[in-house]
Amino acid sequence: MSTSVFIDGAVGTTGLEIRERLSNRADVSLLILDEARRKDAVARREALNDADVVILCLPDDAAREAVAMINNDTTRVIDASTAHRVADGWTYGFAELEPDQAERIARARFVANPGCYPTGFLALVRPLVREGLLPADALVMVNATSGYSGGGKSMIAEFESGAANTAFRPYALALGHKHVPEMTRHAGLSHGPVFQPAVANTFRGMVVEVPLHLAQLANGADRQAVEQALREAYAGCDLVRVSDTAPATITIEDDANSDRMTLHVFGNDDLRQLRLVATLDNLGKGAAGAAVQNLNLMAGLDPLAGLTR
Ligand SMILES: NC(=O)C1=CN([C@@H]2O[C@H](COP(=O)(O)OP(=O)(O)OC[C@H]3O[C@@H](n4cnc5c(N)ncnc54)[C@H](OP(=O)(O)O)[C@@H]3O)[C@@H](O)[C@H]2O)C=CC1
Numbered sequence: 001m002s003t004s005v006f007i008d009g010a011v012g013t014t015g016l017e018i019r020e021r022l023s024n025r026a027d028v029s030l031l032i033l034d035e036a037r038r039k040d041a042v043a044r045r046e047a048l049n050d051a052d053v054v055i056l057c058l059p060d061d062a063a064r065e066a067v068a069m070i071n072n073d074t075t076r077v078i079d080a081s082t083a084h085r086v087a088d089g090w091t092y093g094f095a096e097l098e099p100d101q102a103e104r105i106a107r108a109r110f111v112a113n114p115g116c117y118p119t120g121f122l123a124l125v126r127p128l129v130r131e132g133l134l135p136a137d138a139l140v141m142v143n144a145t146s147g148y149s150g151g152g153k154s155m156i157a158e159f160e161s162g163a164a165n166t167a168f169r170p171y172a173l174a175l176g177h178k179h180v181p182e183m184t185r186h187a188g189l190s191h192g193p194v195f196q197p198a199v200a201n202t203f204r205g206m207v208v209e210v211p212l213h214l215a216q217l218a219n220g221a222d223r224q225a226v227e228q229a230l231r232e233a234y235a236g237c238d239l240v241r242v243s244d245t246a247p248a249t250i251t252i253e254d255d256a257n258s259d260r261m262t263l264h265v266f267g268n269d270d271l272r273q274l275r276l277v278a279t280l281d282n283l284g285k286g287a288a289g290a291a292v293q294n295l296n297l298m299a300g301l302d303p304l305a306g307l308t309r
């Protein structure tokens with residue numbers, strides 16, 4: 001028996017990616033609303049209540065509205081938006097984040113897919129906080145660059161029409177980006193990181209970096225201890241890996257067009273400084289890949305079905 005899945009927002013950037021990953025699968029049957037009905041409230045309500053699992057690929061307000069339209073006790077939800085990532089009653093959909101997170105997702109009715117930047121940040125920082133290497137009250141920074149598909153259809157149009165007219169654009173300069181609450185909460189930090197995002201003139205891919213002084217670490221921990229903590233946290237994970245080499249450079253393309261994420265621990269022992277770096281695809285492990293991974297877990301399907309390592 002296949003799992004019926006309705007993607008609300010199926011012609012948006014994230015929705016299309018999920019649809020692509022699910023369309024040839026025998027274990028999933030997709031409910032599709034045609035162009036004329038995809039924003040029709042009656043048709044959406046029916047599909048939202050008919051599906052075993054709905055995947056919301058909508059702006060935040062529309063995602064909240066979609067959840068409110070579900071009037072049964074059985075439809076399960078994966079929300080790709082920011083709306084429920086720190087909300088009560090929702091399970092954070094980052095399967096590798098905690099030792100039991102995949103099991104929690106498997107049992108959950110409501111799953112909030114992580115933001116793309118928080119996926120990289122949390123992968124680097126959460127194990128260090130959990131293991132006591134980084135104090136929970138540490139003051140940390142996160143620098144990150146995303147491909148322009150991270151901004152959805154409107155940003156794709158801006159860059160592809162030439163209107164953006166730039167190779168690299170830092171933004172959220174007034175701070176307070178919408179991803180800071182989930183970074184703080186799920187890292188277990190008591191202070192929000194200073195988050196410095198930027199968008200580059202490339203379609204997809206992402207580099208997320210957390211710089212640290214060794215002096216910020218607890219109990220005299222060093223680079224080896226940090227790397228060891230990350231290796232232990234992700235041992236046996238198929239989609240998150242800690243690099244075995246220290247390449248001279250990394251690029252935003254390193255994990256583009258895949259659903260994996262690679263973590264690097266760069267450092268200089270003389271300067272006593274570290275650069276923790278994650279590369280991923282904002283539309284892969286940062287969005288559609290994570291949604292499909294969560295669907296597989298929730299429906300008890302092959303955990304790697306539809307995913308590219
Ligand atoms: N792009 C990315 O890398 C990531 C995106 N996300 C999140 O995923 C969600 C979707 O983002 P993204 O795909 O980039 O955005 P897009 O703007 O590309 O797509 C959003 C889609 O939702 C549709 N839509 C808007 N309102 C409604 C409504 N009331 N009913 C039905 N459909 C509606 C839009 O319709 P129309 O086509 O007519 O505009 C559009 O097709 C957002 O919450 C975003 O924050 C999460 C992680 C990464």
Ligand SMILES: CC(=O)N[C@@H](CCC(=O)OP(=O)(O)O)C(=O)O
Pocket residue numbers: 080081082114115116117146147148149150151155179197198199
């Ligand atoms: C380049 C760009 O604009 N990126 C988006 C984040 C994309 C993402 O993770 O989406 P969520 O909205 O689901 O959190 C931004 O900074 O708002």
